[in-house]
Amino acid sequence: MPADAAIDALLEGLNPPQRDAVVHGEGPLLILAGAGSGKTRVLTHRIAYLLRTGQAKPSEILAITFTNKAASEMRERVELLVGRATRAMWVMTFHAACARMLRADAHRLGYTRQFTIYDSADQRRLIKKCLDDLDVDVKRFTPRAMQSQISDAKNKLRSPEDYRQLVGSFFEQTVADVYDLYERELHRSNAMDFDDLLVRSVNLLEMFQEVRDRYSAAFRWIMVDEYQDTNHVQYRWLQLLTGDHRNLAVVGDDAQSIYGFRGADIKNILNFEDDYPDAHVVKLEQNYRSTQTILDAANAVISNNRGQMTKHLWTDVGEGDPVRVREMADEHAESRFVTAEVNRLVDEGVSRAEIAIFYRTNAQSRVLEDMLVRAGVGYQIIGGTKFYERAEIKDAVNYLTFLVNPQDGTAFTRIANSPRRGLGQTSMSRVLAHAASMGMTVWDAAIDDIPGLATAARKSLERFMSTMTRLKERVEGGAPVAQLLQELLEETGYKEALEAERTIEAQGRLENLEELVRVTQEYDANNPEGNIGEFLQQIALLADADTIRDDEGLVTLMTLHNAKGLEFPIVFIIGMEDGTFPHSRSIEEGNIDEERRLAYVGLTRAMRDLTLTYARRRGAFGGSMGGPTIRSRFLDEIPRDLTDQRQRLSAGFPAPGRVASWAGAAQASAEVAGDTDGSVFRIGEDVVHSKLGEGVVTGLEPGGIVVVRFAGDGSERKLMADYAPLKRR
Numbered sequence: 059m060p061a062d063a064a065i066d067a068l069l070e071g072l073n074p075p076q077r078d079a080v081v082h083g084e085g086p087l088l089i090l091a092g093a094g095s096g097k098t099r100v101l102t103h104r105i106a107y108l109l110r111t112g113q114a115k116p117s118e119i120l121a122i123t124f125t126n127k128a129a130s131e132m133r134e135r136v137e138l139l140v141g142r143a144t145r146a147m148w149v150m151t152f153h154a155a156c157a158r159m160l161r162a163d164a165h166r167l168g169y170t171r172q173f174t175i176y177d178s179a180d181q182r183r184l185i186k187k188c189l190d191d192l193d194v195d196v197k198r199f200t201p202r203a204m205q206s207q208i209s210d211a212k213n214k215l216r217s218p219e220d221y222r223q224l225v226g227s228f229f230e231q232t233v234a235d236v237y238d239l240y241e242r243e244l245h246r247s248n249a250m251d252f253d254d255l256l257v258r259s260v261n262l263l264e265m266f267q268e269v270r271d272r273y274s275a276a277f278r279w280i281m282v283d284e285y286q287d288t289n290h291v292q293y294r295w296l297q298l299l300t301g302d303h304r305n306l307a308v309v310g311d312d313a314q315s316i317y318g319f320r321g322a323d324i325k326n327i328l329n330f331e332d333d334y335p336d337a338h339v340v341k342l343e344q345n346y347r348s349t350q351t352i353l354d355a356a357n358a359v360i361s362n363n364r365g366q367m368t369k370h371l372w373t374d375v376g377e378g379d380p381v382r383v384r385e386m387a388d389e390h391a392e393s394r395f396v397t398a399e400v401n402r403l404v405d406e407g408v409s410r411a412e413i414a415i416f417y418r419t420n421a422q423s424r425v426l427e428d429m430l431v432r433a434g435v436g437y438q439i440i441g442g443t444k445f446y447e448r449a450e451i452k453d454a455v456n457y458l459t460f461l462v463n464p465q466d467g468t469a470f471t472r473i474a475n476s477p478r479r480g481l482g483q484t485s486m487s488r489v490l491a492h493a494a495s496m497g498m499t500v501w502d503a504a505i506d507d508i509p510g511l512a513t514a515a516r517k518s519l520e521r522f523m524s525t526m527t528r529l530k531e532r533v534e535g536g537a538p539v540a541q542l543l544q545e546l547l548e549e550t551g552y553k554e555a556l557e558a559e560r561t562i563e564a565q566g567r568l569e570n571l572e573e574l575v576r577v578t579q580e581y582d583a584n585n586p587e588g589n590i591g592e593f594l595q596q597i598a599l600l601a602d603a604d605t606i607r608d609d610e611g612l613v614t615l616m617t618l619h620n621a622k623g624l625e626f627p628i629v630f631i632i633g634m635e636d637g638t639f640p641h642s643r644s645i646e647e648g649n650i651d652e653e654r655r656l657a658y659v660g661l662t663r664a665m666r667d668l669t670l671t672y673a674r675r676r677g678a679f680g681g682s683m684g685g686p687t688i689r690s691r692f693l694d695e696i697p698r699d700l701t702d703q704r705q706r707l708s709a710g711f712p713a714p715g716r717v718a719s720w721a722g723a724a725q726a727s728a729e730v731a732g733d734t735d736g737s738v739f740r741i742g743e744d745v746v747h748s749k750l751g752e753g754v755v756t757g758l759e760p761g762g763i764v765v766v767r768f769a770g771d772g773s774e775r776k777l778m779a780d781y782a783p784l785k786r787r
């Protein structure tokens with residue numbers, strides 16, 4: 059080992075097996091270990107070590123992470139460790155790496171450099187069009203169902219022809235037709251969907267030996283984080299790139315494989331040793347993240363999955379507090395409780411940024427958000443209706459897209475009549491048909507003499523395209539993205555139309571557009587040599603987790619899926635009920651194992667403080683679930699002595715006819731508890747105890763028990779509301 063002091067410093071703060079993985083030289087390397095054992099840290103240090111020792115140049119490194127946020131964190135840490143910028147290094151997601159490859163070589167596959175990346179919504183719009191063209195009944199064959207079938211085929215590297223070979227039912231026959239047309243339409247639009255980024259890169263590497271040689275010679279060192287969630291096409295891509303040198307280091311945890319529904323194949327990690335019999339295998343067993351109690355709880359849950367590799371995780375962080383389990387009357391009480399808890403923690407000096415709230419599905423966030431907003435608690439939400447999915451943002455982005463990709467018919471149809479210009483569906487179809495029949499770009503068709511177009515439509519199309527042509531000239535003149543966006547919003551009348559609406563919604567949309575202008579200004583400042591095409595690529599690749607801001611004052615809300623790889627000192631998981639988590643669909647399909655792995659991921663995000671809540675009723679006023687619930691089986695898999703829940707609350711579930719009165723009783727017993735002067739306590743309420751002083755109600759339990767956290771010593775006590783000398787403040 060080189061005796062350079064900087065290298066020693068790099069290896070310090072690593073335990074022996076971690077160090078072993080970091081200094082491993084050439085050849086395949088597998089790090090298989092449980093949550094929080096430092097897998098990501100090992101990858102980061104390994105990159106820094108390769109650079110520091112001179113074994114690798116930055117341009118020879120390709121490191122794949124699961125999100126863009128994880129990528130930028132990894133790059134920052136590496137730069138910190140090696141003490142210099144390493145711009146030539148590729149640290150990015152699979153999709154970003156593929157997009158970059160394709161920009162350089164897309165022409166070989168018949169695309170231009172300016173190809174558009176379609177997101178899920180664009181994809182569905184195009185599928186819908188294909189379904190219409192094929193006269194398929196969209197009620198029986200929904201665009202969403204088609205999309206998932208097509209995506210699944212692509213992730214398995216099955217072309218429309220491959221798919222057709224395997225057709226077994228009428229449904230699949232229809233999928234085959236739609237898939238075939240969809241692919242042709244995509245190509246004609248010079249566009250790729252997300253799955254295509256991978257598929258086309260694999261095509262490129264398979265078909266062009268010289269491209270493959272170039273990349274596999276360039277990337278001599280390849281690293282992959284979260285390897286348990288790679289799918290077949292990603293596996294193949296890695297195989298093509300590492301074929302010659304085999305310097306592939308992967309890290310993962312089979313217990314955290316949670317993307318099976320998207321085609322991720324847990325076998326990729328389990329079979330790594332079969333693929334590479336000479337692989338150096340490192341196991342990490344010390345967890346540096348969580349308390350022993352949290353780890354024991356997570357291990358107890360995951361041990362219910364059969365076929366899971368056993369790993370012995372231990373920590374010297376200490377035992378820590380018990381896992382808090384709270385039963386709530388309904389989702390509103392649950393939200394009130396969590397909100398009150400957040401406020402209590404903040405009062406105690408905790409930063410909101412240290413707190414995260416996880417849930418199984420996006421829809422669960424709304425009630426919680428309402429409560430947080432009302433209580434004035436700053437929060438950020440990862441996922442849900444994402445900024446870039448809002449209609450006005452999509453419109454603006456599509457304007458930019460059409461300016462750089464004149465072949466993009468989907469972009470054209472999105473913007474041609476937005477704002478309204480009297481260009482109906484028929485006129486737009488005429489333009490597209492004209493482009494197809496004449497072999498022209500959509501842009502050229504739109505400025506051509508189109509047969510059969512009504513005079514009014516012809517005029518407005520002319521006006522629209524002359525505005526667009528003016529804008530395009532400015533694009534070609536190298537105008538900065540922000541300037542162009544602003545001009546575009548003015549000159550196309552988009553802004554004016556919103557202003558004329560004079561509604562609160564329109565105001566919100568204008569504000570969102572202003573936010574987009576800020577995004578472009580930032581882009582221009584950071585990329586003096588950038589261009590619209592690159593800007594569009596950047597935002598197309600923004601995954602959910604990227605909207606996270608390192609803002610001191612915000613609580614973070616997200617789905618359990620988005621929480622992967624992250625850690626927070628304080629974690630709440632809400633909705634711990636069967637049907638919610640595990641999700642009802644998984645229960646029906648008998649696929650609980652993946653849900654359990656998701657539970658393992660969620661529990662192991664917590665560093666010192668973990669609270670799990672469930673509601674006895676959910677969705678009382680409409681909603682798909684509605685009615686009484688059963689607490690999650692995952693809660694029962696946590697040994698009671700690791701939690702603070704002493705007695706099991708087996709209230710017994712009522713017959714359907716009694717739901718209303720039962721709900722009333724639950725209300726009385728769990729959500730409010732009477733105090734001595736006849737009034738009631740509510741969660742979050744300030745109270746004063748004649749001996750213990752001031753406190754806040756943090757929980758209410760059946761039997762008139764009120765849980766109070768006292769300000770004086772920070773203790774939390776359960777009191778009998780009827781007897782304790784407790785009053786509201």
Ligand SMILES: Nc1ncnc2c1ncn2[C@@H]1O[C@H](COP(=O)(O)OP(=O)(O)OP(=O)(O)O)[C@@H](O)[C@H]1O
Nearest residue numbers: 071072073092093094095096097098099346347623
């Ligand atoms: N040897 C070590 N000494 C001190 N802290 C460490 C050490 N190894 C890891 N850590 C810390 O432990 C935490 C978990 O590490 P890391 O995120 O790399 O784990 P992981 O195995 O990638 O977890 P996950 O499975 O959740 O992705 C981080 O805060 C990291 O800095």
Ligand SMILES: [Mg+2]
Nearest residue numbers: 097098099623
């Ligand atoms: Mg990790």
